[in-house]
Amino acid sequence: MNFDVVVVGGGIQGVGVAQAAAAAGYSVLLLEKQSLAAATSQQSSKLIHGGLRYLESMQFSLVRESLKERALLLELAPDLVHRVDMHIPVYRTSVRSSPKIGLGLWLYRLLAGFDDDSEFTRLHRSSWADLDGLRTEDLVSVYRYREAQTDDQALTQAVWASAESLGAELLMPAEFVGAECFPSGCDIRYLQNGEERTVEASVLVNCAGPWGNSIIERVSPQSPMPKVELVQGAHLLLPQQIHHHFYLESPSDQRAIFALPWKNQLLLGTTETPHHGDPGMPRCLPEEREYLLATLQHYFPELVIEDSSITDFAGLRVLPKTEGSAFGRSREVVLQADNADQLRLLSVMGGKLTTYRATAEQVVDKLRPSLPSRRPVANTAKLPLTPA
Numbered sequence: 001m002n003f004d005v006v007v008v009g010g011g012i013q014g015v016g017v018a019q020a021a022a023a024a025g026y027s028v029l030l031l032e033k034q035s036l037a038a039a040t041s042q043q044s045s046k047l048i049h050g051g052l053r054y055l056e057s058m059q060f061s062l063v064r065e066s067l068k069e070r071a072l073l074l075e076l077a078p079d080l081v082h083r084v085d086m087h088i089p090v091y092r093t094s095v096r097s098s099p100k101i102g103l104g105l106w107l108y109r110l111l112a113g114f115d116d117d118s119e120f121t122r123l124h125r126s127s128w129a130d131l132d133g134l135r136t137e138d139l140v141s142v143y144r145y146r147e148a149q150t151d152d153q154a155l156t157q158a159v160w161a162s163a164e165s166l167g168a169e170l171l172m173p174a175e176f177v178g179a180e181c182f183p184s185g186c187d188i189r190y191l192q193n194g195e196e197r198t199v200e201a202s203v204l205v206n207c208a209g210p211w212g213n214s215i216i217e218r219v220s221p222q223s224p225m226p227k228v229e230l231v232q233g234a235h236l237l238l239p240q241q242i243h244h245h246f247y248l249e250s251p252s253d254q255r256a257i258f259a260l261p262w263k264n265q266l267l268l269g270t271t272e273t274p275h276h277g278d279p280g281m282p283r284c285l286p287e288e289r290e291y292l293l294a295t296l297q298h299y300f301p302e303l304v305i306e307d308s309s310i311t312d313f314a315g316l317r318v319l320p321k322t323e324g325s326a327f328g329r330s331r332e333v334v335l336q337a338d339n340a341d342q343l344r345l346l347s348v349m350g351g352k353l354t355t356y357r358a359t360a361e362q363v364v365d366k367l368r369p370s371l372p373s374r375r376p377v378a379n380t381a382k383l384p385l386t387p388a
Contacts, residue, residue: 003029003169004371006188006201008176008215010034011041012152012356013348014207015160020360021205021367022166023383025374029199030160030168031190033175037156039280040209041353043315045235045258045269048073048081048148048354050112052247053256055104060111062332066354067112070148073354074117077385080158081150083117084260088143088247089134089299095254098141105145120145132242133302147245149260152353157388159356166378178218179204181344186219202371205363206347210279210316219345223338227321228349230276234284234314235269236292241303242266250295257295268292275316284312318350333359335366343370357381 005021007014010032021028032038050067051059073081090098105120112118123142128134131142164170177189177196185202206215210230216223246259260267271288289312293305320334333351337343346366351359357380 001029002200003027004202004374005029005205005367006031006186006199006203007205007207009207009209009211010036010156010160010170010172011039011207011209012037012156012159012353013041013209013351013359014205015156015163016356016360017205017207017348017363018168019159019163019166019383020357020364020380022163022168023378023380024364024368024376026364026371028163028168029201030163030170030172031174031176031188032170032172034173036160036172037153040315040317041156042153043233043235043282043313044152044353045233046149046152046260046262046267047258048150050108050147050354051352052104052108052145055107059332062352062355063108064111065358066352067108067118069355069358071112071115071117072357072381073150073385074148076381076383077150077155077158079387080155080385081148084147084149084245085144086147086245086247087123087131088145089131089139090141090143092138092140093251094140094249096249101141101143105143108145117146117148132244133300134246135299135301149245149262150353154387155353155385158385161388162380162383162385176208176215176218178220179345180220181338183342186344203343203367204345205367206345209318210275212318212347212349214279216345216347219338221338223345224336226334226336226347226349228318228334229274229321230279230316231319232273232275232282232285232288232314232316233270234273234282234288234292234312235267236284236289237262237311237313238266238268238296238305239309240264240266242300246299248295248299250291251298252291252294257292259296259299268296272317279316282314282316284314288314320350333362335362337366343367 004026
């Protein structure tokens, strides 16, 4: 077999690249060792959001891009991406004061181009009693603004269905073994049904997420490793005693915590804990569980929580390796090529669920000089996404 593009990894980034490359007219093969959205892409906070908290670290371009992609997904995938009203309570002890939150939401609206989904309001005190038992002692204000929610696994499957309709092919389960890259292309080896097989491609795209560096190690000639690290995000699922969506400031470290209704449960997350073990074995740690529950109990003191009713899950983010807390770290995707002059391997490290389509378009733009000339067959900004 011979393809223009072979993609490794069937998460949201991998299927997004497959869709974008197929839409650009290229022949595409996706290799996935387990199942679509088997790891990080089904372990997110289930939000399609603009990244309000990224304004604090001045990631304005990322917020603008995220807001643009949120608006697009609401249009393209109305059965998969739904608007939700988010609530931010502000107390006298909150690090982020009411004026600061108001300014942030105004800037959010500005970056969104003042569209209808960027409107926000400050709730009247008379409506606070309707907010699921939210603690009102020392409460100064409550802001309501709009975000969007999705089923991350279903969205990934829908994007793949779109890629497949454009001619992309999927081998699953098929585990990447290694690759040899030459000026003319790549010989790629993979395991399927216990048998090693080979496929040729002009370029190889590494979208293996937490396994990204492992893929790079198996490609010859060896290229530099991107300076990234794995950061775990844990979530809890509890009985749904809360029916509004909340953006909360953790009282212990001031991080953002989401409390969200999700499939008749309450989804609570997330954390940011460095992960040094097997990428296939993220687990919610006892201290993460305690941290999340303490935040929830702080804001909803009357909530009855039974340990036996709580389940959890955890996923791994790939973030640029820097000093300090992961909370303020850049969420920009890292695109690392093996060779700037004649690209054969491109690794997609990190990225956000919300911006997968924009990331995929950037990837295809980088690949284009190393690929044969093809005629585009579709525009991903106009392709509807429906549940698979």
